[in-house]
Amino acid sequence: MNYQVLARKWRPHNFTEVVGQEHVVKSLINALQHDRLHHAYLFTGTRGVGKTTLARILAKAINCENLQDFNPCGACSVCRDLDEGRFLDLIEVDAASRTKVEDTRDLLDNAQYAPSHGRYKVYIIDEVHMLSGHSFNALLKTLEEPPPHVKFLLATTDPHKIPVTVLSRCLQFNLKRLLSAQIFAQMEFILQQENIEFEASALKLLSRSADGSMRDGLSLLDQAIVYGNGKVQAEDVRAMLGTVAQQPVEDLLIALAQGDAAAILDKINEIADLTPDFSEILQQILQVLHRVALLQQVPTAVDHDFDAEMIASLSSRLIPEDVQLFYQIGLVGQRDLNLAPDPRSGFEMVMLRMLAFRPVPQEQNPVKLVRIQQTADNLPIKPAPPVAATVHRNESSVTAVECDWLSMILAMQLTGPARELANNCVLENIDDKFCNLIVDPDYIRGARAEETLQKALQTYRGAELKLVIKAKKTAQETPAVQLTKKREDKQQAAVEAINSDHNIQALKDQFDARVLPGSIEPV
Ligand SMILES: Nc1ncnc2c1ncn2[C@@H]1O[C@H](COP(=O)(O)OP(=O)(O)OP(=O)(O)O)[C@@H](O)[C@H]1O
Ligand SMILES: [Mg+2]
Ligand SMILES: [Zn+2]
CATH class of the missing domain: 1.20.272.10 (Zinc Finger, Delta Prime; domain 3)
Structure with a gap:
C-alpha cells in the first residue's frame, strides 16, 4: 500500500544522476566551481524534463556543507533537510496556486532577513509564468536589488508569458526534450534496481510514447507495471497504449x-x-x-x-x-x-x-527511376545494381552507357548534398583511377558532399578511384539544367493548354474570370 510513483522515487538527488541536460549541468558546476553564481536562474523547457529537479539540486549545492566534486553530498544536515522538504532557507512556491499579489509580497518581504541556517536563502518559484502582473512587479523589485544572501531559481514551461523585465534579470537555461534512447536507458536502470522483469521492446514503445518527457515516461511505466501485473511486456504495453507506436x-x-x-x-x-x-x-x-x-x-x-x-x-x-x-x-x-x-x-x-499531389512519374525523370528501383531493396547503404543493365564493370575503357552521367547518378542512389552536387556536374571522363567532373565556378560545394560522392563512385566502379572536380564554365548541360528545362517545358505546355481551353475562355468571357498568376501546374 506504500507504493511511491517511480517519477518521485527516482528524482535525481545530485547532478550526476540527472539524465541529459549536460549543457545546463556543466554551466552550473562551472559557476559553483568558480564561485560565480548568478542571483537569479530561470529553467525553461517542456514538462517533465528536469526543471524542478535541477532547481532543487542547485538549491542544495548552494548550501551544502560538504560539496563532493561540486555535487551536493547528500549526507550533511542541509542536504538531508532539503531532501526531506524541511530546510528553512528554501522557500518553494508553486506560482500556479499562489498567484495573488499579497502572497508574493509576503514572500519577498522576508527576503531581506538573513538565512537562518544555510549560506543562502533560496526561492524556487515553479510555474513562474502563472504569477499575476502585480506579483511580477513585486518580484521584479527584489530582482532589481537582490539582497546578497538570496538566490532565485525560477522554472516555467512557458517563458513567453514572462515579462522581459524579469527575463532580462535572469540567467536562462533551456532544458531539452529527452531522446527516447535516454528515457529508455533510465527506465531500464530503474527496473533493474527495482527487480522488475521487462522486455526491451516494451520499453522502446513506452519511451517513444513519452514524447521527450521523463516524467511522462515514468508515469507510463508505472501504468505498465500495474497493467502487466508486475511485469513489463510488449504485448501488454501495446494494448495499454492503444496503438502500435512507431511501426505503423x-x-x-x-x-x-x-x-x-x-x-x-x-x-x-x-x-x-x-x-x-x-x-x-x-x-x-x-x-x-x-x-x-x-x-x-x-x-x-x-x-x-x-x-x-x-x-x-x-x-x-x-x-x-x-x-x-x-x-x-x-x-x-x-x-x-x-x-x-x-x-x-x-x-x-x-x-x-x-x-x-506527388508529381507523375516520368521515364526520364531520375527521381522516379530511383524510387521504382528502391522499392525492391530496402537497404539504403548497399550499392544498388546500375539502372542500365549493360554497364560493364571493371572495364577500364569508358562505355557509352557509363558516359551517361544521369544514369550513373541514378545507379549510385545518391541522396542529399551528394546528389545535389552530382546533378550540378558534367562528366568529363571516368576510369578506375580518376573520375573527372566539371562544375560551374559559381556552384558552392561542400567537402562532405564531395567525399560522399567519391565513395559512391568507388563502390560503383569497384575501384579506389579519385574524384577530381574542376570548376569551369562548360556548354554541356548538367542533369540539374536538363531537369529544370524539362520542368519549364511542361509548365509552358500546361499554360498553353489552359489558355487555349474553350471552357476557360467561356468563363473568362461570361464571368469576367481570370486565371490566377502562378496557379497553373502541370499534371
Ligand atoms: N533529466 C532528468 N533526469 C532524470 N530524471 C528526470 C529528468 N527530468 C525529469 N525526470 C524525472 O521526472 C520527474 C519530474 O521531473 P521535474 O519535476 O524536474 O520536471 P519539470 O521539468 O519540472 O516538469 P514540469 O514542467 O511538469 O514541472 C523527476 O522526479 C524525475 O523522476
Ligand atoms: Mg516542475
Ligand atoms: Zn550536503
Whole structure:
C-alpha cells in the first residue's frame, strides 16, 4: 500500500544522476566551481524534463556543507533537510496556486532577513509564468536589488508569458526534450534496481510514447507495471497504449514512398482496430518527416536516437521534394483533421492527398527511376545494381552507357548534398583511377558532399578511384539544367493548354474570370 510513483522515487538527488541536460549541468558546476553564481536562474523547457529537479539540486549545492566534486553530498544536515522538504532557507512556491499579489509580497518581504541556517536563502518559484502582473512587479523589485544572501531559481514551461523585465534579470537555461534512447536507458536502470522483469521492446514503445518527457515516461511505466501485473511486456504495453507506436508510421511512409495507395489503406485498416488517435499518428508522421529532411540536408544534424536506422532507411527511400510536400500536406491536414466527418476518414484523405499531389512519374525523370528501383531493396547503404543493365564493370575503357552521367547518378542512389552536387556536374571522363567532373565556378560545394560522392563512385566502379572536380564554365548541360528545362517545358505546355481551353475562355468571357498568376501546374 506504500507504493511511491517511480517519477518521485527516482528524482535525481545530485547532478550526476540527472539524465541529459549536460549543457545546463556543466554551466552550473562551472559557476559553483568558480564561485560565480548568478542571483537569479530561470529553467525553461517542456514538462517533465528536469526543471524542478535541477532547481532543487542547485538549491542544495548552494548550501551544502560538504560539496563532493561540486555535487551536493547528500549526507550533511542541509542536504538531508532539503531532501526531506524541511530546510528553512528554501522557500518553494508553486506560482500556479499562489498567484495573488499579497502572497508574493509576503514572500519577498522576508527576503531581506538573513538565512537562518544555510549560506543562502533560496526561492524556487515553479510555474513562474502563472504569477499575476502585480506579483511580477513585486518580484521584479527584489530582482532589481537582490539582497546578497538570496538566490532565485525560477522554472516555467512557458517563458513567453514572462515579462522581459524579469527575463532580462535572469540567467536562462533551456532544458531539452529527452531522446527516447535516454528515457529508455533510465527506465531500464530503474527496473533493474527495482527487480522488475521487462522486455526491451516494451520499453522502446513506452519511451517513444513519452514524447521527450521523463516524467511522462515514468508515469507510463508505472501504468505498465500495474497493467502487466508486475511485469513489463510488449504485448501488454501495446494494448495499454492503444496503438502500435512507431511501426505503423514507418509502414505508412514506406507505402507512401512506393506510391502504393492500397497498402496505405490496408495499413490504416489495421491500425483502426486499435482505436488509435489519428491526430497523434499524423503528428508522429510529421516528426519522422522532419528528421528525414534533416538527415537528407544536413547529415551531421542527426541525433542518435534508437530509431536512427529507420530514419536513415526512409531518407534513402524518399526524395527531399516529396518529404517537403508530405510534410506540408500533413501539417495542413493536422489543422483540418477535426473538421473531417470522422478522424479516420480525415486521416485517410490526408495520406491519399500526399499521393495525389506527388508529381507523375516520368521515364526520364531520375527521381522516379530511383524510387521504382528502391522499392525492391530496402537497404539504403548497399550499392544498388546500375539502372542500365549493360554497364560493364571493371572495364577500364569508358562505355557509352557509363558516359551517361544521369544514369550513373541514378545507379549510385545518391541522396542529399551528394546528389545535389552530382546533378550540378558534367562528366568529363571516368576510369578506375580518376573520375573527372566539371562544375560551374559559381556552384558552392561542400567537402562532405564531395567525399560522399567519391565513395559512391568507388563502390560503383569497384575501384579506389579519385574524384577530381574542376570548376569551369562548360556548354554541356548538367542533369540539374536538363531537369529544370524539362520542368519549364511542361509548365509552358500546361499554360498553353489552359489558355487555349474553350471552357476557360467561356468563363473568362461570361464571368469576367481570370486565371490566377502562378496557379497553373502541370499534371
Ligand atoms: N533529466 C532528468 N533526469 C532524470 N530524471 C528526470 C529528468 N527530468 C525529469 N525526470 C524525472 O521526472 C520527474 C519530474 O521531473 P521535474 O519535476 O524536474 O520536471 P519539470 O521539468 O519540472 O516538469 P514540469 O514542467 O511538469 O514541472 C523527476 O522526479 C524525475 O523522476
Ligand atoms: Mg516542475
Ligand atoms: Zn550536503
